[in-house]
Amino acid sequence: MENKLNTKDLISIGIFTALYFVVVMIVAFVGYVPILMVIMPALCALFGAIPFMLFLTRTKKFGMVTIMGVLLALLTFLMGRPWPCLPIGIAAGLLADLYLKGTGYNSVKKSTFGCGIFSLWLLGMALPLFFGYHDAYLQSLRSGYGDAYVETLTRLTPDWMFWVLAVTIFVGGLLGGLVGTKILKKHFVKAGMA
Amino acid sequence: MQFFQYGNEGYKSVLDPRTKLLLLIVINVVIIGTGFTGTDFLLRIVCAAIPLILFLIIRRTRTALLYGLVCLAMFFGEAVLIPHTRGVLNLLIVITLGPFSRILVGYAFAYYMMCSTTVSEFVTAMKRMHVPDQISIPLSVMFRFFPTLAEESRAIRDAMRLRGIRLRGKNGGVMKQIEYEVVPLMMSTLRIGDELSAASLTKGLNAGKPRTHICHVKMELWDWALVLLSLGFLFYMLVLR
Structure with missing residues (x-):
């Protein structure tokens, strides 16, 4: 019975997903400058990792991280990304x-690596820019955003860029995990909260 | 400001939470996927008008007015300014308008969803859709928590200003920002989490008995009309285009 998730765990998942998502969204705002579009997901992973590391200190059972992934996927879907x-x-x-x-x-060291893996959910956010969705999405941008913007974007996002993004996101998550560990050590362990 | 509150403030929630979820998806799909010509533009306008009407129905006139004005400015910018400018100026307008116009309508609808749905209604609707507790509890906590986060971060910034701590200019920098704003936010997140689980214990969420409720959740005529409308939009977006 000890491995079953109780209400306390479910509530922790809820609040940390909210915090994580807000941090990611704030960082994502920067990404509308075309050149930053490429490193934006990595930045999201980097900053999102900080609350995520704190979440991991509360995670002792299987399923919590999975549910967080499900929730974030649902949120991305609600925001109109392809399925x-x-x-x-x-x-x-x-x-x-x-x-x-x-x-x-x-x-703690291995949590950092897990944080990198988890960050890969961000690929779903970047999806409209690649593969079959690429042309339709950019076409819809063209009439509104003008040619200059679209052409810059097209040059920056060939399909192989998707895999580059996966790598940068992973590295971003790792770095964020390291920063998060440092912050936890400095502020939370001392206060007996982690 | 009350979000996701536990009782209604004198108005009846007009739409079923399920309809709201469907609409949220469809509005985002349309706003992200359409351009500014012909039928596309018409669809955009309809989608932008939906939150406006809904705000009026739940008597949030000020929100509705503000939203309407911002929307008008946005559409003017996108439909008139951007096609008629070139080069750097064009890119500048795109960068300033871009982040907002793509998400404004979706955010407005999400905001409407949060201030017109009670936790009880939301959980009941989830139950009707046979969503397991493991998803529906975190999901409702999450929606409930977004406004709390905004409140907390406002309080943190106020506290900093009160003590004369400024993060602009020379003292600034991203790391400072994180240390001074995100860390206290994480602290209060932990505390609120503990409080919420204590509250849920009192409410008997752990008891293992089926949940009872007195709120009214039913698909009415309006719901079906909007469901049809959004299915039509989806059909247009996925098949006709």
Whole structure:
């Protein structure tokens, strides 16, 4: 019975998902400058990792990280991204959860790595720019945003860029995990909160 | 300001939470996916008008006015200014308008959803859709928590100003910002989380018995009309275009 999620766990998931999502959204605002569009998801991962590391200190059971992934995927879907963002988010959460389960949820170093895996859900956010969605999305932008913007964007986002993004997001998540660990050490461990 | 409150403020929630969720998706799909010519533009206007009307129905006249004005300015900018400018000026307008116009309508609708739905209604609707507790509880906590976060961060900024701490200019920098704003926010997140779980214990969320409720959640005529409308939009977006 100890491994079943109780209401307290579910509530922690809810509030930390909210905090994580807000941080990511604020960072994502920067991304409308075309050149930053490429590093924006990595930045999101970097800053989002800080509350995520705190969330991991509250995670001791299998399923919590997965549910967070599901919620974030749902939010991306609610924001009008194409449906593959759902499996991407859920898979990222599940993989991170499985990895963390293997570490027993108590190694800080390995949590950083799990944080990198989890950050990959952000790929769902960037999805409209790639593959089959690319042309339709850019066409819809062209009439409103003008040619200059669209051409810059097209040059920046060939399909292989998707995989580059995956790598940068992962690295961003790792770095964010490191920063998060530092912040936790400085502020939370001392206060007995983590 | 009350969000996701526990009782209605004198008006009946007009729409079923399920309709609201569907509409939220469809509005975002349309706003993100359409351009500014022909049928596309018409669809955009209809989608932008939906939150406006809904705000009026729940008697948030000021919000409705503000939203309407911003929307008008946005449409003017996108439909008139951008096609008629070139080069740097064009890019500048795009960068200033871009982030807002793509998300404004969706945000307005999400805002409407949060201030017109009670937690009880939301959870009941979730139950009707057979969403398991493991998803519906975190989801409702999350929606409830967004406004709390805004409130907390306002309080933190006020406290800093009161003590004369400024993060602009030389003392600024991203790391400082994180340390001074995000860390206290995370602290209060932890505290609020503990309080909420204590509250849920009192309410018997852990009891393992089926949940009871007195709120009224039913698909009415309006709901079906809006569902039809949004299905039509989806059909247009996915098939006809």
